[in-house]
Amino acid sequence: VSERVNNFPPLPQFLRIKPCFYQNIEEEIPTPHQQLVRRVYTLWMSTCFYMHTY
Template sequence: MNRFHFCLTDRANNFPPLPKFFRIKPCFYQNVAEEIPQPYQQLVRRVYKLWMLYCITLCVNVVACIAWWAGGGGAVNFGFALLWLLVFSPCSYTCWFRPLYKAFRADSSFNFMAFFFIFFLQCVLAFIQSLGISGWGAW
């Protein structure tokens, strides 16, 4: 028996929730009630909801760019909006939500630093996109 056996768990990864018939399986185990200390659970849930709101905003942006394209605008905005959705949704989860989750789970200063740095950069990018620069994929 391996001396590191105590580190292995029988918990199956549960995020992202995927249908059983997919060949791709979930990559992460996420259970706020079990892994995060009680004083921080509400904060982690709020940040998770913020991440979901960000993804919903990217979806609305794609729909708005489709409408703009149908109304005579260029396809470049739609292409970039779709790219932002497909790239930034999973990247934002792995690059800023997951470090925050791990930081509260293990009290890790490195993960806190990674969260604040990457979240700041994403806020700057969201601000630039909110300016509505033509051809950037933000309607």
């Protein structure tokens, strides 16, 4: 069993923070539901962005 390497962007060493979660739709969501998950995720991110700018 190989350990999965996360695809987080590299952060500077002086920062002691880590990303909250790792999401890979292709690996974690069954194929029939991937399109729905992408759409809901896009809607959620758009809503967060527009609510923040409002």
